[in-house]
Amino acid sequence: MSPALPTSLSGRGNRRSPARSLLAAVAGAALLLPALVACGSDDQGPETGKGNQDASAEELVIYSGRNEELIQPILDRLEEAAGVEVSVRYGDSAELAAQILEEGERTKAGLFLSQDAGALGALSKEGLLEELPAGTLEGVDPAFRSAGDDWVGVSGRARVVVYDPEQVAEDELPQSVHDLTEPRWKDKVGYAPTNASFQAFVTGMRVLEGDDTTREWLTDLQANNAQQYDKNTAILDATDKGEIELGLINHYYWYQKLAENEDAVTSRLHFLPGGDPGSLVNVAGVGITAHGGQSEAALRAVDFLLAEEAQLYFAEETKEYPLAAGVASPVEDLPSLESLEIPEIDLTDLDSLQETLALLQETGMV
Structure with a gap:
């Protein structure tokens, strides 16, 4: 017998800078939450790759908060389609964002691929992401990209x-x-x-x-x-x-x-x-780092990840929502993204992980 299908739709005050907050949050998470994993996978592993030490204009170093098993096949296709030599550093999204914040102008990362919007928001608020061109952004609903136009969602959950x-x-x-x-x-x-x-x-x-x-x-x-x-x-x-x-x-x-x-x-x-x-609806998304020196290659990667091939890959492999206009999910009986009654929120503001961890600790949940 087939299983039942889903039912149909029936101000913060002053705080520390996102850089210090995220760094503190990562340190706190290490103490409080040893089992903390990225939300797109219950079994997200530790860092398994290293950044490229000698990146050139046609080489792209990606810091990826999405796990290697999922992301490597589509990055292999990226190398082919965009003509870019890719090297990847894998790890937890918050930890990698904190690494980029710490590296600053010395970062080797050209592109940050995050499991969630909060880590991208922390980099955005520190001015460490480049503004993306309108032609790249226009195919994604404003609800799923930065109000500052410096990061964009690739898939939604x-x-x-x-x-x-x-x-x-x-x-x-x-x-x-x-x-x-x-x-x-x-x-x-x-x-x-x-x-x-x-x-x-x-x-x-x-x-x-x-x-x-x-x-x-x-x-x-x-x-x-x-x-x-x-x-x-x-x-x-x-x-x-x-x-x-x-x-x-x-x-x-x-x-x-x-x-x-x-x-x-x-x-x-x-x-x-x-x-x-x-x-x-949270997103996995991408942003081009402001100091990676790989803008051209990184932009080709962003455009590839928003193209139909990559969008359908995520939809088929993870059952997440494709976010690029004109790409429909092939997942049977999944309500359309447009039909969901989602809250009006700037996803960049999901960067305040430290405050959330403190509240969870205060209430005895962690």
Whole structure:
């Protein structure tokens, strides 16, 4: 029997500079969250490559926060299509952004490929990314690129509620993440506070609703005995087994599992309406470094990553949303990006990871 398909859509104050904040956040994460991984993969590994020490105009050094297994095949195609010799340094997006911030004008990176918008935002706010030409940007909705035109999203991931239809009727589904602190959901919600995708969502809530509201929600969620997991995949598996009634994950984990083992998927997805913080769409994106000296080659790489071949590669391999205009996702039954009721937020402001980690620690989640 085929599994059930997803349901249809039913101010910060003064702070330290993003450079110091991100560096401190990375250091804090090393102490607080030894299992922290990039949100596009529950098992993101450590750095496996090194930057090119003698980059020329036709060579491109990429610092990649996306894991090697996923990104290397499309970078091999980039070398062919763009005529660029590519070398890659792999690692966690926040750590690589902190490295570029530390290197400054000495950086060897020509292009930064980030797993999330926050790391790009930190570099943008320090003036370490080049402005991209209008012709490159115009094919991507402004919601998924920098307001300063210096980074652009390549693929998107939506926050969703995964639920067990045997225990939750459609008319019972929450209409906001704030509903999850109600007695109806006591003991029945799964979340992953040490996972980077959850932390990006919490950062989005802070930006949209303020620290006080976010702190109250985190406190109330724990008081409602929400169940903690290490990974999005663990939340999904627990929901499919009926161990919890619903959980907070990114959409593509469900579609990946469906493609791998349809019989194991009994859950459904619910996309929250009304621009709720729980409907955040974060992006993996790219920016050309201001001091890498590889602008021409880097721009060819950006244009390649926004072209149909690369856009379909990410859509097929990860089930993320393609972001370039005119490229439709081939994933069956995935609601269109245009149909989602996402919050109005400048994704650059997801750079405040340090403040989010501090809040999670303060509320006892990490």
